[in-house]
Amino acid sequence: MKPSVRRPRRPLRLLTAVLLAVLAATAPTAARAVEPAAGAVAAAPASASGGGWNxxxxxxxxxxxxxxxxxxxxFGNSVDNWLGLAPYLAARGWCVFSLDYGRLPGVPFFHGLGPVEDSARELAAYVDGxxxxxxxxEADIVGHSQGGMMPRYYLKFLGGAEKVNALVGIAPSNHGTDLLGLTRxxxxFPGAEDLLGTHTPALRDQVAGSDLLRRLNEGGDTVPGVAYTVIATRHDQVVTPWRTQFLDGPGVRNILLQEVCALDLSGHLTVALADRLAFHLTANALDPANARPVNCLSAFS
Structure with a gap:
């Protein structure tokens, strides 16, 4: 009879996976991307323009x-993150744009890794352009995960509230995450926190209770003059607990997808990539005067 092998607990496996991803992303690569100068606004990838946006x-x-x-x-970028939603909005008449931000030297394709404060400054320059x-x-902003939280720094500290009408956050890390208890x-693990902070500052900034999040949420979640919508899924595996995504304050609408359609099984990634219910809800948030009912059948329209 073979001795039983005790499997590691799920949080430990998740921690290992995250650290391996960090190491892989920060390791030297044979083909390094050409990074723009600090503060520069990168041109949109040509492939995005062919999809009806940028x-x-x-x-x-x-x-x-x-x-x-x-x-x-x-870990996203201006094209792959929006292959579903960007053409959807463009086909409905919006001028749609997407940026790459938070790039680290020598790390191609995977962005959103730099300090949130610096990324917010990149967003400010991009919106101006x-x-x-x-x-x-004015512009409207739609962001996924960090992209739904980081613009709030721009709105609160960098004058963005004067240039932005609405912010729609899809599975945003508004109050940080414990990654299913992983960050605890x-x-x-000696050195693990320093590794995250040194190589991927954005992950450090999104840990629940981080200095960045304390400053961002101090004095209230919102600023006057901006309409806020949060679209969350109960099956989120990354920004956890999912209720931490919701905002408090005037002009806020918090939406749980499973209250719109109990059958919706989208997780953290798929909610932004391919969830038609989330797409319809986003369009309603951008054009509330012409909002249409959304239910389970909307997933097929």
């Missing part, structure tokens, strides 16, 4: 007067 000649219409800026999540190119007075294990 067209700087797009002119907002009377029906869609505000351009939409899409902000990817941690979109407004200048389109002639619009960091103290038991």
């Amino acid at each position: 067209d700087r000649s797009c002119t907002p219409s009377d029906r869609r007067p505000r351009p939409v800026v899409l902000v990817h999540g941690t 979109v407004l200048e190119d389109t002639g619009a007075r 294990l960091l103290e038991h």
Whole structure:
């Protein structure tokens, strides 16, 4: 009879996976990406323009007067994160733009890794460029994960509230995450917290209770003049507990997908990539005057 092998607990396996991902992302690579100078706004990838977005000649219409800026999540980028939602919004008449932010030297494709404060400054410069190119007075922002939380720094500390009408956060890390209890294990692994902070500052900033989140949420979750919508899924495996995604304050609408359709099984990644219910709810948040009912059948429309 073979002796039984005790399997590691799930949080330990998750911690190992995260640390391996960090090491893989920060290891030297044979083909290094060319990084722009600090503060520079990168041009949109050509492949994105072919999908109906990142067209700087797009002119907002009377029906869609505000351009939409899409902000990817941690380890995401301006194209892959939005292959579903960007064409969806563009086909419905919005001028849609997406940026890459939080890039680290020598790490291609996987972005959103730098300090949240620096990323918010990149977003501020990008929004200024979109407004200048389109002639619009304000923009709307839709962000996934870190991309739903980081713009709040721009709104609160960098004057973004004067240039942004609405912020839609899809599975946003608004009050941080414990990654299913994973971050509580960091103290038991010497050097793990320093590794996260040194190589992926954005992960450190998104841990529940971080200095960045304390400053961001001190004095209230919202700023006047901006409409906030949060779209969360009960099956989120990354920003946990999922209730921490919700905001408090005037002008806030918190939506749990399973209260719209109990059958929705989307997790943290799929909710932004392919969830039609989330897409419809996002469009309603961007155009509340013409909002349409959303239910389980909406997943097929």
